[in-house]
Amino acid sequence: MDGPPRRKTITDHLAFLQVLLLSPARTGAIAPSSVRLARAMVDGLIVAPGETIVEFGPGTGAFTAEIRRILPPQSSYLGIEIEPRFAELLRRRYPDLHFVEGSAEHAAQFLAKAGYDRVKAIICGLPFASLSSGVQDGIIEALETLVAPGVQFRTFQYVHAYGLPPAVRFRRRMGERFGPVTREAMVLRNLPPAYVLRWSR
Ligand SMILES: C[S@@+](CC[C@H](N)C(=O)[O-])C[C@H]1O[C@@H](n2cnc3c(N)ncnc32)[C@H](O)[C@@H]1O
Structure with missing residues (x-):
């Protein structure tokens, strides 16, 4: 779908800050991702026509804009987003895309309900x-159903947090x-800099 790449607006930063103060662990970032990181993610x-892209934790839509392109x-x-404020903002901003409010742990159920099967x-x-070990494991369990041969899972981790035990644990369990x-x-042009990580089968 066409459309210019979206730059982050002051509205995005304010919405992010509000949600960060309410749910720091779930938000886990001080600002929306940069266009550079978003491009690296896609x-x-x-x-192909008939295929589906699933996004976990779209936030204010930094990656969504690039996915849409x-x-x-x-x-x-x-798009599966747990924070009601973000889900509302995303629905207003991208009325042509489908967002559900809830945890990515339930991705398979959300996909089945939406009738999308070719991820x-x-x-x-x-x-x-x-994120807690319990939520990490729930997400990995959900990926077990979604990541069939030929399906890619892409995520990012901040460079400064790459060696933290929960980040290392996640990579080990995924491995x-x-x-x-x-x-x-x-990706240096992101606050903070980040690595894009990919897994597939
Ligand atoms: C680090 S922010 C990233 C936001 C956006 N993708 C970006 O790069 O700017 C993490 C996002 O994941 C969402 N989130 C956290 N836990 C979640 C879960 N279990 N299921 C779905 N979304 C979740 C947060 O509300 C937040 O929007």
């Missing part, structure tokens, strides 16, 4: 370095299920 991804006609998008990729903005991670070059 880099090289080719979506690579969606061909007759493809689908499902191409899961683009994930969840802050694994600050046990999905094999070695592919770590892309560091």
